[in-house]
Amino acid sequence: MSVRDERSRPAGPPVRVQGRPVDSHPALPPEAARGSVRRVTVVGEEVLSRPCRDVTEFGTPGLSALIDDMFLTMYVAEGAGLAANQVGVDLRLFVYDCPDDDGVRHLGHLLNPVVDLPAPADRRLIDDYEGCLSVPGAGMPVPRTDRATARGLDKDGNPLVIEATGYFARCLQHETDHLAGHTYLDRLSRRDRKDALRQMEANREDVFAQRATRAAALGK
Known part of the structure; x- marks a missing residue:
């Protein structure tokens, strides 16, 4: 998921990492510092249009390396979230670094997520701009509920529950859609x-060039 244009990533507190409050967190987390940049898949590629497989092996070096690479790839692409199939891996896993509408920065990863939405009678849909790193250079308003709860596991297999509101709730819904084989399109x-595909066709080469520039600036 793309970072909303008018919203910059908070640099200091309040911050929640894996759903837990921390005093502070670096702008570029340790995961990204360890990672390597991977190619971001583009809409139309088969891996984006089929459901991903559950993660069944936890605590492995390969899984940790994948998460590190996804974090760095997300930052190079200026994203707020990134699903594993967006780097060509069909596993039910995403990473995120996304603000909510109160300015709280939420950062972490989630494996095998299930997103619970409010009951229809309590649900409030918000039309807001949504972009996607796999639809480079395009964005459209998409209706999403303004609250969501994501349940899943961390990379060591420990259970996680992530409560989300506002733009962060949108991010969790967007990334979970990816793992089911869907994009916001x-x-x-x-x-x-x-219209979105026309935007992508017009802007994608500029987006790719910007990503390459950011990767080079990070020495990646």
């Missing part, structure tokens, strides 16, 4: 989908 009307 699937939630658009035919007309709006065509």
Whole structure:
């Protein structure tokens, strides 16, 4: 998921890492410092259009390396979230570094997530701008509920419950959609989908060039 244009990532407290409050956290987390940049898949590639597999092995060096690479790839692409199939790996896993509408920075990873939404009678849908790193250079308003709870596991297999509101709730819903084989384009009307694809065609090369520049600046 792309960072909202008018919103910068908070640099200091309040911060929640894996759902828990911390005093502070570096702008570039340790995971990203260890990682390598991977290619981001683009809409139309088969790995983005089929459901991902559950993670069944935890605590492995390969899983930790994947998470590190996903964090760095997300920052190079200026994202607020990134699903594993966006780097070509069909596992139910995403990483995130996303603010909510109160300015709290939420950072972490989640494996095998299930997102619970409010009951229909209590649900409030918000139309807000949504972009996607796999639809480079495009963005459209997408209706999403303003609250969500994500349940899953960390990389060591420990259970996690992440409560989210506002833009962070949107991020959790967006990334979980990816793991089911969907992008935000699937939630658009035919007309709006065509508009988003036209935006991507016009802007994608500039986006790729910007990503390459940021990767080079980080020595990656």
